[in-house]
Amino acid sequence: MGSTTSSATTPPSPISGDDRSSPARIRDAAITRFAADGVDRTSVRAIATEAGVSAGLVLHHFGSKEQLRAACDEHVAGLIRDQKHAAMQAGAGLDPAAVLRSYGDGPPLLAYLARTLVDGSPKVNTLIDEMVADAEEYLAEGERSGLLRPSDDPRGRACVLVLFSLGAVVLHEHAERLLGADLLGAPDGLGPYMLPAFEVLAGGILTPDSYAELRPLLEDAVTGEET
Amino acid sequence: MGSTTSSATTPPSPISGDDRSSPARIRDAAITRFAADGVDRTSVRAIATEAGVSAGLVLHHFGSKEQLRAACDEHVAGLIRDQKHAAMQAGAGLDPAAVLRSYGDGPPLLAYLARTLVDGSPKVNTLIDEMVADAEEYLAEGERSGLLRPSDDPRGRACVLVLFSLGAVVLHEHAERLLGADLLGAPDGLGPYMLPAFEVLAGGILTPDSYAELRPLLEDAVTGEET
DNA sequence: ACAGCTGTTGAACGATGGTTCAGCGTACTG
DNA sequence: CAGTACGCTGAACCATCGTTCAACAGCTGT
Numbered sequence: 001m002g003s004t005t006s007s008a009t010t011p012p013s014p015i016s017g018d019d020r021s022s023p024a025r026i027r028d029a030a031i032t033r034f035a036a037d038g039v040d041r042t043s044v045r046a047i048a049t050e051a052g053v054s055a056g057l058v059l060h061h062f063g064s065k066e067q068l069r070a071a072c073d074e075h076v077a078g079l080i081r082d083q084k085h086a087a088m089q090a091g092a093g094l095d096p097a098a099v100l101r102s103y104g105d106g107p108p109l110l111a112y113l114a115r116t117l118v119d120g121s122p123k124v125n126t127l128i129d130e131m132v133a134d135a136e137e138y139l140a141e142g143e144r145s146g147l148l149r150p151s152d153d154p155r156g157r158a159c160v161l162v163l164f165s166l167g168a169v170v171l172h173e174h175a176e177r178l179l180g181a182d183l184l185g186a187p188d189g190l191g192p193y194m195l196p197a198f199e200v201l202a203g204g205i206l207t208p209d210s211y212a213e214l215r216p217l218l219e220d221a222v223t224g225e226e227t
Numbered sequence: 228m229g230s231t232t233s234s235a236t237t238p239p240s241p242i243s244g245d246d247r248s249s250p251a252r253i254r255d256a257a258i259t260r261f262a263a264d265g266v267d268r269t270s271v272r273a274i275a276t277e278a279g280v281s282a283g284l285v286l287h288h289f290g291s292k293e294q295l296r297a298a299c300d301e302h303v304a305g306l307i308r309d310q311k312h313a314a315m316q317a318g319a320g321l322d323p324a325a326v327l328r329s330y331g332d333g334p335p336l337l338a339y340l341a342r343t344l345v346d347g348s349p350k351v352n353t354l355i356d357e358m359v360a361d362a363e364e365y366l367a368e369g370e371r372s373g374l375l376r377p378s379d380d381p382r383g384r385a386c387v388l389v390l391f392s393l394g395a396v397v398l399h400e401h402a403e404r405l406l407g408a409d410l411l412g413a414p415d416g417l418g419p420y421m422l423p424a425f426e427v428l429a430g431g432i433l434t435p436d437s438y439a440e441l442r443p444l445l446e447d448a449v450t451g452e453e454t
Numbered sequence: 455a456c457a458g459c460t461g462t463t464g465a466a467c468g469a470t471g472g473t474t475c476a477g478c479g480t481a482c483t484g
Numbered sequence: 485c486a487g488t489a490c491g492c493t494g495a496a497c498c499a500t501c502g503t504t505c506a507a508c509a510g511c512t513g514t
């Protein structure tokens with residue numbers, strides 16, 4: 001769009017009110033586009049347009065699309081870590097995705113994470129590992145305080161809870177269609193998902209009697225198959 | 228690769244022992260490649276190579292890559308429905324993915340489903356809706372028989388359980404890394420995931436006291452935000 | 455004022471991929 | 485045996501995309 005005739009005092013800040021440096025603008029534009037359309041369906045030119053720069057500048061700053069993607073992974077992982085540590089001071093508990101929904105202004109972190117979780121990325125993998133470790137610690141703490149039931153396999157339980165929570169985030173499109181719940185946005189609109197999820201996770205679905213009855217059956221079935 | 232000088236009695240069955248018709252071979256090859264690499268990263272030529280035909284024939288039979296993808300969606304959805312109805316005679320219960328793991332010989336249905344769940348497809352969407360409806364029915368039956376706890380929101384509970392189960396399947400790569408569990412293969416190797424998952428889903432993670440205590444808090448928080 | 459550096463652009467190149475098409479061989483039909 | 489239809493191939497076409505490169509503008513130091 002030609003505002004080429006206007007002022008243009010300095011190369012930076014060519015379009016609207018965004019006075020950050022070009023690399024930062026490009027990185028956030030890439031995160032936004034990657035989150036919305038996926039990495040493969042996003043072209044370097046589309047990122048450049050979103051950032052208000054030329055395609056050449058994107059490659060000039062980041063070398064290649066793959067390196068840009070790696071930079072986005074690292075940046076998002078860092079932001080999520082910061083957000084998480086800030087939330088740990090407060091006391092956001094079990095849901096590892098809860099701490100990310102409050103992030104409103106910047107790039108769409110949860111949507112980017114949902115994409116990257118299925119595409120695969122070493123940086124995000126270690127982030128997930130950290131989430132599991134944090135969850136395990138949280139669960140142990142809740143166990144000590146009498147809030148949570150003890151588990152036969154604390155680490156396994158932490159892994160499963162993280163998988164459940166992030167899996168629902170990855171399937172946010174279906175959660176929207178099935179329940180009308182927006183898992184990516186602000187905590188508003190979470191209710192239709194959060195209430196039944198809490199019911200299931202808090203109290204389970206089995207009656208106490210059938211739990212005691214079915215438990216050894218499953219253990220035998222699984223261990224019997226693993227010979 | 229010329230075996231053009233040889234026999235070639237009939238155009239079909241050009242390579243190894245696969246006497247199915249070319250469209251069926253192409254469709255299954257596409258399902259395999261789509262499941263392994265994703266739709267975007269799979270070229271028509273790669274599908275043709277996997278099926279042992281030329282790229283032109285793929286488009287000759289299916290019109291376009293997108294129509295081929297739609298045909299794969301429909302075929303996989305049909306196979307899953309058959310598999311599900313066959314399993315309903317037996318009695319495979321809660322886990323909607325369990326019925327698909329037993330499918331060993333044909334194309335990788337679960338892996339294809341995991342890809343398509345995030346890419347989005349109308350055909351698969353209605354399949355998921357059916358899974359939720361089936362799960363709700365199963366849960367109601369278990370409720371009546373005294374096996375399962377009653378729920379304040381039966382449909383919400385069914386949705387959440389399907390989301391958890393399919394979400395874990397979509398994140399099978401992380402389940403493998405975190406737990407060493409293979410969520411796509413045969414029921415062997417499921418143990419490291421299934422045991423803690425059963426523990427969480429069956430009995431919940433909260434102690435009965437804290438459940439009764441926390442429950443109204445969450446309800447107030449959610450409904451209070453939804454004004 | 456001159457040289458040099460940095461940020462930036464626009465055009466161009468090579469590769470890949472989806473799609474089209476003319477032609478070839480084989481099987482059925484009259 | 486002639487003719488038509490069909491399955492199938494290989495080459496070619498065109499768009500898109502990642503990437504490279506020469507050139508340009510503004511700032512900086514001398």
